[in-house]
Every structure is written in C-alpha cells, then in structure tokens.
Amino acid sequence: MQILKDRIRKDGKHLGKGVLKVDNFMNHQIDPILMKQIGDEFAKRFKDVNATKILTAETSGIAPALVVAIALELPLVFARKKRPITMGGGEPFRQVAPSPTKGGEVELIVSTEYLGPQDKVLIIDDFLATAKTLQALVQLVKEAGAELVGIGAVIEKSFQGGRDAIGTSGIKIESLAVIESFDGDTIIFEGEKIATT
Amino acid sequence: MQILKDRIRKDGKHLGKGVLKVDNFMNHQIDPILMKQIGDEFAKRFKDVNATKILTAETSGIAPALVVAIALELPLVFARKKRPITMGGGEPFRQVAPSPTKGGEVELIVSTEYLGPQDKVLIIDDFLATAKTLQALVQLVKEAGAELVGIGAVIEKSFQGGRDAIGTSGIKIESLAVIESFDGDTIIFEGEKIATT
Numbered sequence: 001m002q003i004l005k006d007r008i009r010k011d012g013k014h015l016g017k018g019v020l021k022v023d024n025f026m027n028h029q030i031d032p033i034l035m036k037q038i039g040d041e042f043a044k045r046f047k048d049v050n051a052t053k054i055l056t057a058e059t060s061g062i063a064p065a066l067v068v069a070i071a072l073e074l075p076l077v078f079a080r081k082k083r084p085i086t087m088g089g090g091e092p093f094r095q096v097a098p099s100p101t102k103g104g105e106v107e108l109i110v111s112t113e114y115l116g117p118q119d120k121v122l123i124i125d126d127f128l129a130t131a132k133t134l135q136a137l138v139q140l141v142k143e144a145g146a147e148l149v150g151i152g153a154v155i156e157k158s159f160q161g162g163r164d165a166i167g168t169s170g171i172k173i174e175s176l177a178v179i180e181s182f183d184g185d186t187i188i189f190e191g192e193k194i195a196t197t
Numbered sequence: 198m199q200i201l202k203d204r205i206r207k208d209g210k211h212l213g214k215g216v217l218k219v220d221n222f223m224n225h226q227i228d229p230i231l232m233k234q235i236g237d238e239f240a241k242r243f244k245d246v247n248a249t250k251i252l253t254a255e256t257s258g259i260a261p262a263l264v265v266a267i268a269l270e271l272p273l274v275f276a277r278k279k280r281p282i283t284m285g286g287g288e289p290f291r292q293v294a295p296s297p298t299k300g301g302e303v304e305l306i307v308s309t310e311y312l313g314p315q316d317k318v319l320i321i322d323d324f325l326a327t328a329k330t331l332q333a334l335v336q337l338v339k340e341a342g343a344e345l346v347g348i349g350a351v352i353e354k355s356f357q358g359g360r361d362a363i364g365t366s367g368i369k370i371e372s373l374a375v376i377e378s379f380d381g382d383t384i385i386f387e388g389e390k391i392a393t394t
Contacts, residue, residue, distance in 0.1 A: 021283040028284065029311040030273040032266035058256045059275075066260050067267075069229035076227040080256075086218040087225065114226040 001041050001176040005189055007034060008155065014182045018129075018157060026126060026154065027060050038176060039067025042124065042152045045174045046072070049149040051122035053077060055115070055141065057097075057108050057133050064154050065124040074122075077115060079108035079140060087111050093143045097136035108136050110144070117145035128153030128175050131162030138168060155179065158190060198238050198373040202386055204231060205352065211379045215326075215354060223323060223351065224257050235373060236264025239321065239349045242371045243269070246346040248319035250274060252312070252338065254294075254305050254330050261351050262321040271319075274312060276305035276337060284308050290340045294333035305333045307341070314342035325350030325372050328359030335365060352376065355387060 011024040025031040042064070054076040056065035062078050069076035083092065093110045115121070123137045134151060141148045148171055156163070156175030163173060178190035208221040222228040239261070251273040253262035259275050266273035280289065290307045312318070320334045331348060338345045345368055353360070353372035360370060375387035 015283060015285070019283065021285070023281075023283055023308065023310070027281070028274065028277065028308060030263065030266065030275070032263065032273060033270060035263070036267050059259065059277075062256065062259045063263050066227065066229065066232070066263055069227065070233050070264075073230060076229060077225065078227070078256075080225065084220075084224070085216065086212060086220055088212070088218070111220065111225060113220070 001038070003034065003037060004154070004177045007031070008177055008179075009187055012187060014185055014187060018160060018182065020155070020157065020179065020182075020187075022155070026063070030063050035063055035067050038064055038154055039069075039071045041176055042068045042174070043071035046122055046150050046152060046172070049122060049172060050120060051149050052118070052120045053115070053122070053146075055079070055110075055121050055123050055137055056125055057081075057137060060126040061124060061133075064126055064152075068122070068124050068152070072122075075114075077110060079110045079137065081106045081108065083109050089113060093140050095136040095139045095143070097132045099133075108133075108140060110140050112144070115140065115144040115146055119144070119146040120149045121146050122150045122152065123148065124152045126154050128156040128162045128173070129160040131160075131165045134162065134166055138166060150174070152176075198235070200231065200234060201351070201374045204228070205374055205376075206384055209384060211382055211384060215357060215379065217352070217354065217376065217379075217384075219352070223260070227260050232260055232264050235261055235351055236266075236268045238373055239265045239371070240268035243319055243347050243349060243369070246317075246319060246369060248317050248346050250312070250316045250318050250343075252276070252307075252318050252320050252334055253322055254278075254334060257323040258321060258330075261323055261349075265319070265321050265349070269319075272311075274307060276307045276334065278303050278305065280306050286310060290337050292333040292336045292340070294329045296330075305330075305337060307337050309341070312337065312341040312343055316341070316343040317346045318343050319347045319349065320345065321349045323351050325353040325359045325370070326357045328357075328362045331359065331363055335363060347371070349373075 013021040153175040210218040
C-alpha cells in the first residue's frame, strides 16, 4: 500500500533495536483519512474469506480493526487487557502475551458471549513483528472453538519472524507495508534492498 | 438519537448501582454500523465549533472518537494510560482519573508532540457519568494551552451529575442518549418519566 509506505517513510521513526515509532499517525495520534484507507484496503483483500467477525486486541488494534469492521459491516470484538466489572457470566477466554513496547505481560480476555463456534474470525492488528499478540489472538479463536479465516496487520517487520511464528498454515496473512530492515534512520521496505557491490 | 436509545433498550443491561453494560455493541463488541452513525451524528452536532483536533482516552473512547474524526476529517489523539517506549521527548502532559468500571486510578498521558496551544479540541468519550475521565481530558487540554471547543459523550447518565461536574461554562456538551434513571431492569431516558399519581 504505497500511501502507507510513503507515510511511514515521512513520519515513522526508527528508535533503534527494530522499534518503529508511528505515534504521529497511528498509535497515539491517528490520521483518520489514512486509517479509513487502511480499512478499505483490508476489506478489499479479505472480502472473499467470508468472515463473520473481526477480532483485535486493545489498544492499538482498535482503530485499524474498526475501519475494517465498518468497511465489511462485520461486528468487531476487541480483547480486553483487564476484566471490566461489566463482563459477567462465567469464565471468559484468556490468553497471555508479552508486550514488546510496554514491558511485562498482558492478559487478553474475551467474554464467551461474543466469540464462539459459530464465528469465522478475521484478526486485525497494528503490527506483525514478533507476533506475540497475534499468537494470543489466534489462541483465543481456538479456545472459543471458532474458525480463523484471516490475519491482517497494518505494518509487518519481516525481520522479526512473526509470520512464521504464527504457525497457522493455509491461513491468509496480509500486511499493508512490509519492512525488511532498518539501516540506521533509513527504513527499507520489502523488495527495496539495493545491492552495493 | 433514537436508533441508539432503541439499541440501549434492546441490548443494554443495568447491572445495578447505576452501572450500564453496553458490551454487546460498544465496549467489548462493537456494532460498526451503529458506531458509524454515532460518528456522523456527532459530526453534525459539532460541525460549527471549528475543532482542529479530536481528543479521547483509551480504551473505550477510541471507537466513538475515531468515527467522529473520520466524519470531520480531523486528527484524533488518544490519551494513553501507560507511557509506551515510543513516547519520546520531554515530560508528557499527565492527569489522573479514577476508573469507575475497573477500580483504582488511571493516569492519562498525552505527548507534547500532539497537543499544543494551536489546537482547538473536541473531546469525545463513550460515557458522561461522574465525568472523572472527561475532567481529566479537560485538564489535559488546559495543561497543553489548547482551546476546548466541545465535549461529546455517546451515553449520558444524567443522575450521576457529570455535566455539572465538568465545570466548563459556555462549552457545548452533547450526548446522544441521556439516561435519567434506572428502575430495576428498566432504563428511563430523559423526558420519558411517567407520572404515576
């Protein structure tokens, strides 16, 4: 998605150790026009997987997942990190994931009211990096007995190996901008590496 | 907003002590069609306040604030509860608010990169109840030297006095469904109280 890559190049910042700051348009401040385009692009790529529900994790996944949900007119469930007092009923589904940008571990919780064997789930998140959060979301889908039909990430950092780590063979995984490596401040997208012999 | 009130009546649940569960369509699972309508309705009501930025707090504020941001084509800033490692620079703006549905206190943090004296801010959140979160957001606007031009909440529980507690005279405050009281399981919206003499 060229417009996204251009924006990452313009406003993204490599903080070192593979950490990409996109707070200017995605993770703290959101550009609504770009975000809507992201939703439309995912909707186009996943229109044939016949999802019945979108699943993401709070916090940074909510915006991209919501624009996809709006474009596909599908309900969106976001896994909570803390169990709010409004979550009633029996034991919810729970999975644990480490948080690369905040440290520590987070628990992802989904009420059994909103995910079950009848659901065909499209997972959407902001990043596909080490894929720890995505793995936890995949496990939530399995725990619920639902069917996973696709995974979409806005930005993939392919050098962190997340795509293989997800381990869901045969499932369509789409990311809208794939970063192959960082060279200091320079962001190198997939296919851009220039041979310097 | 009649369609919202109908949905609250259908799927909202009074858990007692004034706590309203709307996890089915807003706070855990999101109905994207209704959410988009909420954004369009706020955009209509606030089109004349000349906002330059939308401000909300993670987590539950993000969805309604994003649909408003898309409708008005304005950048959205969401206050973070934890400082992510990507938040660089100097000291961010910080305010503390108690969390009525999760217990304890939460800190709301906004980077000085994304809020400043040049901004005319429209605050959007899911609930106007005791207004503790909204008060913290108002304080963040003041701390940044920005101008507050409006406050919108999807659901107001008027019996909890939040509107007066905000204490921003002259600022337009809009909520799309005003709950005047609960009578057991029955939700009574503003203007609906029937005299039973």
